Amino acid sequence: MNNEIILISTTSILTATIKEVLKKRKLDFPIYEATMEEAYKIAEAAIQSGTKVVICRGGTAAYLRDKVGVPIVDIRHGFIDMHLSVESAKKISDKIGVVGFRDICEAANDYNQIMKTDICVTEVKNENEIKEKLKEHVNNGTKVVIGGFQLAKAAKKYNVPYVAGQADPSAINLALNEALHDLKIEIERKEKYETINSILNCTSEGIVGIEIDGQIMHINEIAKKILNYKEQRNIKEILPSSLLIDTANTGKENFSELINIGGQSIVINSVPIKVEDKTIGAVATIQEENKIQSIDREIRKKHLGSGHVAKKTFADIIGRSRVIDVVKKRAVRYAQSDSTILIIGETGTGKEVFAQSIHNYSNRKRQPFVAINCAALPENILESELFGYVKGAFTGARNEGKAGIFELAHMGTVFLDEISEVSTDVQVKLLRVIQEKEVSRIGDDKVIPIDVRILAASNKNLMEEIYKGNFREDLYYRLAVLELELPPLRDRKGDVKELIHYFIKEKTKTNMIIAQDAIQMLCDYDWPGNIRQLANIIERLTVICEGGIIDGEKTAEVLKNMTFNKQDSNKSKEKPASETEAKLINIIEMLIGEKTNTSGIQKTSKAIEKVEIFNEMKKDILSETSSFGPNLFAQIEAEIIKEALEKTGGNREKAAELLCISTTTLWRRMKKFNIL
Known part of the structure; x- marks a missing residue:
């Protein structure tokens, strides 16, 4: 049996007629016989089990309409109903009276007007008035009364003849049609409500709707969780900010207010609800700050695409030699830090493999890894790739602008390969990004905070580049907090x-x-x-x-x-190495253990015999050959360089000329031995 519609009859005659109508229409709805409070209990129970429309009659219909939250359809009294009832009453007496609620009384008055009769009609407001009005009718000579179920009980008590209000099948059919229409509307409304409710609950934002006084009209599941909602009625009970109520009262939008609730930061946006330019309330979206950051990271990842991820790990670094093992262990230790790393090594030594491995071993491994080769792009293109740009920043710029790699790599790692090839102008901007942890797009005055770890790589000696004026010393120290030198x-x-x-x-x-x-x-x-x-x-x-x-x-x-x-393979613009320079390089090679025999030392000594500053140290070199080692060579080379600088008054060019080596080689050796 379909209980989406139920019928509550007030008399047995009405019940019988309803059954006939339902049978003819092949409808199967429950029928109950009750009035007032009892009818209310039946309706409430039915509504709990899915009833969406109630059909009733007269005073009971009016009574239910004030108490339940579903449509109440009245089986209205009409002329035919009243005509049938009057004809039945006339069989008892011509002194007829009607006592009841507005619906039956209106039908009786219409009957009087049409039939030119003077039936006494008395309307009551509630059930308690029926007995008193019945007494008045009897005192005025009424011999028979027409009315509903409540009047029947009173008439029986006072022994007054009673005729029930008749039920016209056409009135029942009209009520059924109205109820079916209301049911369709209720189903559509419910579907829309559930659809909207599902939409509101599947968003990542909490949503709260309030009336002007702060009473909560709607709150979705996300908002309940964020605000710790426990059936509170007013927004003031769960939200310390007055932002939402201010919006409801003033009609003014408010955005991005950051407040703290229960130890967590949340962001609130509110807009007014308006009907025909009149503000009737406000709706707010609520987001947890950490969720916004998480969404931001996911968006950045999707913008990066699948090509901007670190694929290599330390397991991909092939080799078991002691030298590579030492470097790998150092890189693993560096990966646990969040400091910038400068990776130094000749071309082809695997600098990017180490950079990716460091990222994948760090706490940022689940975040973006963005690599860029600074030597592969012209200066203006490199700058736009690094920092991004806004719409119309330059000719050829995308209409929607573009985020730079620092924005895209937020919370992750940026790898700047061939860092030595960056122009000094770009170096200045790069230094600011590293220092301030914020970036501004080209053509924009807005500052975007970023959180990235920077790894840089170079196959050039950056100290030499600093000496030549090609690289900023302050940027070098920012990049080289940690240094990792890869062996050839x-x-x-x-x-x-x-x-x-x-x-x-x-x-x-x-x-x-x-x-x-x-x-x-x-x-x-x-x-x-x-x-x-x-x-x-x-x-x-x-x-x-x-x-x-x-x-x-x-x-x-x-x-x-x-x-x-x-x-x-590493030719430069320097002049060819002299014989003395070659022999000095021989000493350097012996420092790393490639040549440690006495004959090599004696040959080196003879080769540099003609150089004035070497003569004073000749005896010391030859006398120490039996215990010759890398530390002694380092001391000898350092002393040679110091003495050359002293003899030339600290002039590096003259000292290099005296040593028959290039100024670049002199600078490199001075850096190694901290003679600066």
Whole structure:
């Protein structure tokens, strides 16, 4: 049985007629027989179980309409109803009276007017008046009364003949039609309400709607959670700010108010609710500050795209030599810090691999990693990529503007490769970003706070670049809070064999074999291009070699044109090294343990014999050969440089000329021994 509509009858006659009408219309709605308070209890119970419309009659209908929250449809009394009732009453007496609520009384008055009769009609406001009005009718000579269920009880008590108000089937049909229409409206309203409610509850924001006095009209689940809502009726009970009530009273919008509730910061925006330009309340959106930050990070990640993530980890750094192991351990330790890191190393040593590994081992690993090669872009393009720009900032700028990499990498890591190639103008702006932790887009005066960790890399000696005036010293100290120097491949030749097998597997995805003589040739090569060069050579060999074997003949063929050494690959504008400079470099090489035999020392001594400042130290060098070590060489080289500077009054150019070395080499050695 469908209980979306129920019918409450006030008389047994009405009940019988309703059943006939429902049967003819093939409708199956529950019928109850009750009045007033009892009818109210029935209606309340039915509403709890899903009833959306109640059909009733007369005074009981009016009574329910004031108490329940669903539509009440009245089976109205009409002319035919009254005519049938009067005809029944006339069989008892012509002295007829009508006592009841407004609906039946209006029908009786219409009957009097149409039929030119003078039936006495008395309207009552409530059930308690019925007995008194009945007595008045009897005292005035009324012999029979017409009315509803309440009148029937009173007439029986005072032994007055009674005729029930008749029920015209057409009136019941009209009531059913109205009820079905109301049901359709209620279903549509409920659907819309549930849809809106679902929309409001699935947003990431809390939403609260209030009336002008602060009474809460609606609050979604998110707002309940944020505001710790416990069925409070007024917004003042849960929100300490007067912002929302001010909006409701003044009609003025308010945005981005930050307040603290229960130890958490929330952001509130409020707008007035207006009907025909009249403010009737206000609605507010509420967000937790940490949720806004989280959404901001997710948006930045999506703007970055899949290509701006760190894919490498320390496990991807191939090699087990002591030198690379030391660097890896240092990098792991650095990763736990949040300080800037300057990664130094020759081209191809894997600076970006280390940068990505540091990011993926840090606390920022779940945040963006954005890398940019500063040497790959012209100055104006590099500046726009770093800092972003607003609409119309320059010719060719996007209409919507663009966020720079510092904005996009918020909470994550920025890797600035080839940092030495940044112009001094851009260096100034970069320094401000690092110092102030904020960035301004090109063409904008707004400042955007950022939280990024900066990793920088260079294959040049930045101290030399500072000396040449190409790099700002203050920026260098900002970038080089931590330094990580990567060894060239020639200093970790024990790793070459492992790298060869790794690249063969990576390039061929098969078990291609490499001959031992080929491995030896590759291990003996100095690799001025470092790991990148090795990877390229292996890829070339996997392509040109047939039969799944890399042999020595093909390897020798590939390497025969690779005769340039480290010095050739790093040529500069300096003049060629003199014999004395070459011998001084020999001393430096011995400091890292490559040459430690006595004959080498004696040859070096003879080669520099003609240089005046070396003569005074000749005996000391030769007398210490039996206990010669790196520390002694460092002392000797430092003393040579100091004495040259003293003899030239601190003039570096003259000291370099006296030592027969370039000023750049002198500066590099002075930096190493802290002679500045």
